Amino acid sequence: MIAHPPLPAEVQVLFVDGDAVGRTLSVPLPPGQAVVSDEGNGDGPVLWLSARSPESGLWARLRAEHGRSGLWPLLLQAHDVDDDEFRPWGAGELFPAGMSKPQGHDPAALLAGWWADHTTVAEDVDMLPPAERLAVTAPYGRDWPGLAPSADRGNDPDRVADDLADELLAVFSKLRLGLVAADRGSDALTVAGWVGPLNHTNDTAEISAVVADWERRFGVRVVGVGFATLDLSVAAPPTTHEQALAVAAEHFAFCPDNVWQGREPCTLTAYAERLVGERSWSFWWD
Template sequence: MVKPPRKRDPLHVLADDPRGRSLGLDLPAGGVVLRPGRRRWGKGSEPLVWVSDEAVGVGALAAHRSPQLAAAGLQAVLLQDRPGLERWWQDREFAPERMSDPDDHHVEPVLREFWSRVVPDPEEGEEGEEIVAPFGRDWPGLAVPGPPDGPDVPDPQAAACELADELTVGGVLPGPRLALVPAARGADVPTALGWGGPTNFENDTALISVVLRSWEARFGARLVALGFDELHLSVAAPPPTTARALPVAAEHFALSPDNIWQGSGSIRAYTDEAVTGCGHWAFWWD
């Protein structure tokens, strides 16, 4: 029996065909970034991600979150420069070999462990209690899912593309590059890249992906953009009331405590500012 030809890795295809025509794509000018430290005898480094040469504008994410791209096994996201860290993705900031497999973890124990790291010590007294109120030191559990599908709930991918345009026009992402990452779903992109944004908090990005997977399922969240140490999600079904949003804010605090420690100052304030009815969740790690 003749075996079917082995399907080539899409990034190897893009290394030879950077516009992606052989994959049914029409990409802007760009090229692959090689995986650091992965040289085999007689072979060069393996490709890790395709990135556009120049910044892309409004409509770029929508144009490349296509069936053709999904069929090729690639996820489209935006990468954002930061002053002093221009083109950080070319400076060996990725370490995919250090990451575990998101399939080996479950969201509840991951967030419970994160919560135990960030909840204030009893010695901090009322000030510490106020940061996490109305919750205490014990992990409060997972928030209930957002509103079910309905006429008022946008398609998650459409919401992601709309947010990408809003962030580009509004200057939150002033000069994003288009990136194509080999991953089965958007939540797994940070792990597939070996992205080091949360390193000072958690150096196994698979644990971040586990949380993102859960938010995909519960709130229609989709990864839109990554910066050197920041992450942007669109949210198609955010919690509509303060009561529903408070437990979600607790999950955000567990994942990215700097959002509150160096931002809103308390879970209550953060809930009103950044979670209730909010279609954009942004995270950063100092």
Template sequence: MVINPNALGLDLPPGTMRVQPSLWYADEPATPDTWARLLPAREAAGMQPVLLTETQYLHPSQVADPDDHDPAATLAALWDELAQEEDEGTLAPFSRTWPGLAPATAAPADGRTAPDDTAPDDTAARLTAELAGDDEWLKGARGALVPARRSADIPAVLGWGGATNHTDAVQLSTILRSWEDRFGIRVVGLGPDLLTVSVAAPPRTTADALAVAAEHYAFCPDNVWDGYDTIRAYAAEEVLDRHEWTFWWD
């Protein structure tokens, strides 16, 4: 049973519960503090905060679940399907053989916490404050609460259809779960064909960024195809030390 967060006495903006898919959806566009205001509903009602531009692209599945998939096997299968037809130059520095999962971001060697290595929820709150204020594609997005076990499951629970031409929402959530474990991501924004995550612990070295970029290519090849000649170039610009990863599917 999904609890209506309106009945919990939380400091929420005006909003309405919806069905198929089940979610709470704010009545007005998000403000910079919306995501942070929604976060207490996770503890109180098991509902994950996210910003949605609209709800017409949501098609909930009744049978599939990320528990049914392994993230490494899912990424390998997506990579193999793409790489066999890809120009080898684009794959540089990789070959057509799946390179394997990137390592989790490690703490600094001296044991100190780097100034920008904040907790995942803090990173998400800061990023959504920026996006709600001036990001073009999230302009007009509303806050939403989704009954999901973890942030990574939001696309699967909603039946998000933005990557239909490449893969389904359940496989995306399978991979997002792994990124949540390794890099502290939170799914913070969804549009008709765009997905944004905050990243609390992005890769800090070129080698680690390259390994993550290979996963991004398997997850969303359009990110590389749209503006980059190689995965190496994409890694340097979009992955290394970046606290925001945005994906777009054609």
């Protein structure tokens, strides 16, 4: 049996009540530091942040170590690529104390409620006539179609996630590595106190609950997180337009800006066409 060294001291502080005991990490880390929330809750650091962009393949090695380390890796992007503070991560604009627990939420109920909110026609503020407004979510209109069925998983979720990590590093030159003490990637969003979807929900645990359900149904993995963006790998994407339309409805409920402010035409049907066979899902909240 190979003996692995314990967690580095600057990473051990991510675990409370001595939970780091017995955890190991054989992968060398680049220079970095633990980040404390600027809300001053006194609970200690919420994540570890590298000082520079990680090398290709490091995310995958850390992901493979998650079972021993209890640390989920994230590729983090700043609000502004030239921001020396690397907001929100380096500036500590992270608020875990204000979050509930992901396990306390029903993903199906959350999505149904958000769908109802986003398909309600508010004639006093809506810029579109009611008929055009409801045409955006055709063929469903205001009728919530329910959760999309689980898809057949023909790909290894971890391998697909590793590939997306390398793709993100190739596209974005100033990503940094984050490590969060979380049981899985979906939980890491809440544990870190990320508030990117603040204009959609002020409780990131709700976002984590839905993503956790996608982890189960579609082999999703959390890979990249920005100021208000989220990049997920998908091992079991929809393979037909019918399947994709049901998934698109969930995406609209989860992040309506993906459709409202996405590529034209800004309709659920057009958005669904882009989901067929797509192994990554990206979200952006205005």
